[in-house]
Amino acid sequence: xxxxxxxxxxxxxxxxxxxxxxxxxxxxxxxxxxxxxxxxxxxxxxxxxxxxxxxxxxxxxxxxxxxxxxxxxxxxxxxxxxxxxxxxxxxxxxxxxxxxxxxxxxxxxxxxxxxxxxxxxxxxxxxxxxxxxxxxxxxxxxxxxxxxxxxxxxxxxxxxxxxxxxxxxxxxxxxxxxxxxxxxxxxxxxxxxxxxxxxxxxxxxxxxxxxxxxxxxxxxxxxxxxxxxxxxxxxxxxxxxxxxxxxxxxxxxxxxxxxxxxxxxxxxxxxxxxxxxxxxxxxxxxxxxxxxxxxxxxxxxxxxxxxxxxxxxxxxxxxxxxxxxxxxxxxxxxxxxxxxxxxxxxxxxxxxxxxxxxxxxxxxxxxxxxxxxxxxxxxxxxxxxxxxxxxxxxxxxxxxxxxxxxxxxxxxxxxxxxxxxxxxxxxxxxxx
Amino acid sequence: xxxxxxxxxxxxxxxxxxxxxxxxxxxxxxxxxxxxxxxxxxxxxxxxxxxxxxxxxxxxxxxxxxxxxxxxxxxxxxxxxxxxxxxxxxxxxxxxxxxxxxxxxxxxxxxxxxxxxxxxxxxxxxxxxxxxxxxxxxxxxxxxxxxxxxxxxxxxxxxxxxxxxxxxxxxxxxxxxxxxxxxxxxxxxxxxxxxxxxxxxxxxxxxxxxxxxxxxxxxxxxxxxxxxxxxxxxxxxxxxxxxxxxxxxxxxxxxxxxxxxxxxxxxxxxxxxxxxxxxxxxxxxxxxxxxxxxxxxxxxxxxxxxxxxxxxxxxxxxxxxxxxxxxxxxxxxxxxxxxxxxxxxxxxxxxxxx
Numbered sequence: 001x002x003x004x005x006x007x008x009x010x011x012x013x014x015x016x017x018x019x020x021x022x023x024x025x026x027x028x029x030x031x032x033x034x035x036x037x038x039x040x041x042x043x044x045x046x047x048x049x050x051x052x053x054x055x056x057x058x059x060x061x062x063x064x065x066x067x068x069x070x071x072x073x074x075x076x077x078x079x080x081x082x083x084x085x086x087x088x089x090x091x092x093x094x095x096x097x098x099x100x101x102x103x104x105x106x107x108x109x110x111x112x113x114x115x116x117x118x119x120x121x122x123x124x125x126x127x128x129x130x131x132x133x134x135x136x137x138x139x140x141x142x143x144x145x146x147x148x149x150x151x152x153x154x155x156x157x158x159x160x161x162x163x164x165x166x167x168x169x170x171x172x173x174x175x176x177x178x179x180x181x182x183x184x185x186x187x188x189x190x191x192x193x194x195x196x197x198x199x200x201x202x203x204x205x206x207x208x209x210x211x212x213x214x215x216x217x218x219x220x221x222x223x224x225x226x227x228x229x230x231x232x233x234x235x236x237x238x239x240x241x242x243x244x245x246x247x248x249x250x251x252x253x254x255x256x257x258x259x260x261x262x263x264x265x266x267x268x269x270x271x272x273x274x275x276x277x278x279x280x281x282x283x284x285x286x287x288x289x290x291x292x293x294x295x296x297x298x299x300x301x302x303x304x305x306x307x308x309x310x311x312x313x314x315x316x317x318x319x320x321x322x323x324x325x326x327x328x329x330x331x332x333x334x335x336x337x338x339x340x341x342x343x344x345x346x347x348x349x350x351x352x353x354x355x356x357x358x359x360x361x362x363x364x365x366x367x368x369x370x371x372x373x374x375x376x377x378x379x380x381x382x383x384x385x386x387x388x389x390x391x392x393x394x395x396x397x398x399x400x401x402x403x404x405x406x407x408x409x410x411x412x413x414x415x416x417x418x419x420x421x422x423x424x425x426x427x428x429x430x431x432x
Numbered sequence: 433x434x435x436x437x438x439x440x441x442x443x444x445x446x447x448x449x450x451x452x453x454x455x456x457x458x459x460x461x462x463x464x465x466x467x468x469x470x471x472x473x474x475x476x477x478x479x480x481x482x483x484x485x486x487x488x489x490x491x492x493x494x495x496x497x498x499x500x501x502x503x504x505x506x507x508x509x510x511x512x513x514x515x516x517x518x519x520x521x522x523x524x525x526x527x528x529x530x531x532x533x534x535x536x537x538x539x540x541x542x543x544x545x546x547x548x549x550x551x552x553x554x555x556x557x558x559x560x561x562x563x564x565x566x567x568x569x570x571x572x573x574x575x576x577x578x579x580x581x582x583x584x585x586x587x588x589x590x591x592x593x594x595x596x597x598x599x600x601x602x603x604x605x606x607x608x609x610x611x612x613x614x615x616x617x618x619x620x621x622x623x624x625x626x627x628x629x630x631x632x633x634x635x636x637x638x639x640x641x642x643x644x645x646x647x648x649x650x651x652x653x654x655x656x657x658x659x660x661x662x663x664x665x666x667x668x669x670x671x672x673x674x675x676x677x678x679x680x681x682x683x684x685x686x687x688x689x690x691x692x693x694x695x696x697x698x699x700x701x702x703x704x705x706x707x708x709x710x711x712x713x714x715x716x717x718x719x720x721x722x723x724x725x726x727x728x729x730x731x732x733x734x735x736x737x738x739x740x741x742x743x744x745x746x747x748x749x750x751x752x753x754x755x756x757x758x759x760x761x762x763x764x765x766x767x768x769x770x771x772x773x774x775x776x777x778x779x780x781x782x783x784x785x786x
Contacts (some may be wrong), residue, residue, distance in 0.1 A: 005512070022492065022509075023492075023509040023512055023513060024462060024489035024490065024491060024492070024509045024510065024512075024513045025467055025470070025489060025490050025491075025492045026489055027468070027470045027471050027474045027490065029474055029475075029481035029482065031471070031475050035471075053445070053528050053558070053559040053560045054442050054443070054445040054446070054559060054560055054561060054562060055444075055445025055446060055447045055448060055472065055527070055557075055559035055560075056445070056469070056472070056528070056559055057442050057445075058441065058442055058443075058444055058445050058448065058472050058476060058477065059469075059471060059472030059475065059476060061437070061441040061442060062441055062472075062475075062476040062766045062767075065441055065745075065765070065766070065768060066766075066767065066768065070439065070441075074436065074437065074438050075436065075437045075442065076433075076435055076436050076437075077435045077436075077437070077442060077726075078435075078560065079435070079560050080558070080560055083528075083531075083532055092435060095433060096433060096435055096436050099433035099436045100436050100438060103436070103438045104438070117466065117528065117529055118528050118529065118532065120495070121495075121498065121499075121528075121529055121532060121533075122532070149466035149467060149468050149469055150466040150493060150494060150495045150498060150529060151494075151495055152466065152467060152468070153466075153467060153492070153494040154494060154495065154496070357487075357489060357512075357513040357516055357517055358516055358517070360485055360486070360487055360488075360489075360517070361485055361517075418482055422475070422481075422767075424475065431768055432767040432768060432770065
């Protein structure tokens with residue numbers, strides 16, 4: 001089955017896991033997802049320093065500026081002479097970071113340093129740079145970030161590696177059996193069955209996405225169990241639990257009841273009586289309300305909204321919701337079963353690329369569409385959308401119920417899409 | 433250290449500048465850079481996405497293609513896109529990795545012209561310069577490739593050269609005194625409008641980005657140029673207004689800053705000296721003006737300031753006792769003060785007392 005060279009393809013005709021041909025890429029003016037700057041600021045009091053060319057720097061410095069966080073951000077500009085003189089790039093990086101730190105009113109405890117693609121490309125001696133910086137600033141914890149998008153199509157992405165690097169500074173503290181941490185997500189756990197169950201089990205809950213102080217962040221090291229609910233955080237969760245010799249559970253927001261039940265049971269935590277039965281009943285009741293409300297209105301989903309967009313599409317389609325389009329560019333390996341199920345049972349469901357060259361001229365349907373996610377909203381040109389990224393910290397039956405309620409709200413209340421979707425980092429402060 | 437920034441952002445980069453310059457010219461601009469790198473331009477350096485489409489793409493360069501110099505993928509992808517989108521021309525912009533490995537963009541342009549039948553040109557960027565350089569290269573490359581001798585001349589026809597939202601977000605050009613606008617490079621314009629430029633009798637460079645293209649048109653097509661904002665709708669050259677050394681500074685892009693300084697001098701006799709913080713300054717500064725590169729140098733230059741006109745972010749490195757008039761510049765503070773950017777052609781709105 002050939003991969004489609006068009007911007008859209010019926011799932012019945014689509015190839016797993018890459019439904020679309022790679023080509024020139026379009027970038028929709030939709031920016032609610034988080035980038036490495038947003039992620040780095042999740043460590044309280046951490047200072048970020050980027051060492052890169054002007055054009056590359058602009059994106060990250062303006063991200064920090066729009067967050068109102070320039071006080072925790074510095075930069076070093078690379079120029080041609082840094083590329084053409086042997087050893088100059090190491091020297092500029094070391095002296096630049098040193099100068100940035102000495103200009104600060106107080107030397108920060110944690111500094112995330114971001115070399116870039118050219119450091120990699122030139123074979124820069126990164127180890128030497130950190131050795132020298134650690135010698136000059138022995139009281140600073142340096143986190144080894146990297147802004148190297150040239151690597152992101154193969155292997156791990158810069159944000160996966162950043163999450164891991166951020167977890168590397170969490171110390172191995174004596175494990176407390178009653179302490180559990182959510183780790184690896186950008187969104188703090190919100191309507192989340194694990195949160196309720198941990199409360200039921202009288203556990204102390206920590207969340208790397210919701211720490212107020214550096215001390216609180218580092219104290220995550222005393223957790224006996226780590227819960228990771230975001231795919232890009234899995235590498236970090238695996239690494240930290242291996243290093244600290246702790247357990248982890250990986251459970252991104254799924255809309256499959258059996259998966260939710262299995263994941264919760266595997267955690268070994270006690271659950272209240274009728275927890276699963278009541279949870280499923282509540283979801284079905286909420287779904288019926290949604291169906292009564294929106295009828296056959298088409299629904300479009302995008303991959304930035306939830307970690308498992310095909311799981312969501314399957315859940316909605318199975319329950320009579322008219323899911324028309326899923327916006328994605330590749331299918332995650334964990335979604336193979338949902339992909340095949342949809343292929344067999346809903347072959348006319350459209351998969352739509354978000355980067356194809358034709359997307360610069362999106363053909364928008366005249367019928368009203370309910371969108372889930374900012375990209376779906378932009379492509380469909382609708383203000384009726386669920387404004388959510390990365391699953392919004394939702395999980396389990398309570399998470400699914402909340403998700404359906406957000407769909408109801410999106411149907412009832414149109415949003416100012418043009419004002420919302422260009423803002424970066426949903427959930428972060430935006431000064432624009 | 434000259435290369436470090438503690439408070440100010442850097443200006444928009446040259447790659448974004450190139451894309452901005454050609455945004456409305458009907459071509460396809462391809463940035464040879466990794467996936468996602470166009471997000472910077474798209475997010476922070478461009479205001480037109482929702483209202484006007486433009487074929488600006490990124491090649492999605494990966495490490496293997498960069499290391500092995502796999503130009504075939506780049507070429508084939510561009511051909512496929514051109515077949516679908518049918519642009520008027522193709523422009524290629526460089527970035528750090530292809531710059532380092534010496535990618536032969538001019539050769540690639542020749543191959544693309546052969547394969548697509550479309551005019552194709554290279555914009556000499558590498559992401560290590562500011563937007564004014566990228567815009568300048570883009571306008572110049574477009575002029576060299578796309579302009580032809582005119583079939584007729586427009587009497588009193590003028591072109592506006594060097595106008596993009598990076599410098600002139602909310603400005604509309606109103607001409608008076610019998611002058612007629614022939615072509616605008618490149619705001620509120622089109623391919624058809626842009627290629628009419630040789631019909632004009634005069635070019636007005638409204639920013640430093642327009643100077644190189646104006647010089648080219650002067651040499652090739654005999655079109656003279658002036659530099660400066662056309663106050664009261666009439667072409668004028670701001671460098672002809674004599675200004676004296678002072679402790680009043682206007683910080684920013686030299687042509688616009690110089691024009692505002694000249695206007696203030698003419699209307700109020702108050703002198704302002706330009707501190708040019710963008711890259712192209714040759715022939716654009718008076719003796720009383722100066723050029724500054726980077727935050728540290730600018731902070732030093734402002735130490736004795738009594739009055740400052742500058743982007744609001746510059747206030748953060750200005751002496752507390754200096755009077756500060758905010759003149760937001762999109763290429764510096766981006767979307768932070770977008771809603772506060774005044775019409776530059778109406779100084780009375782932002783400079784009190786004129």
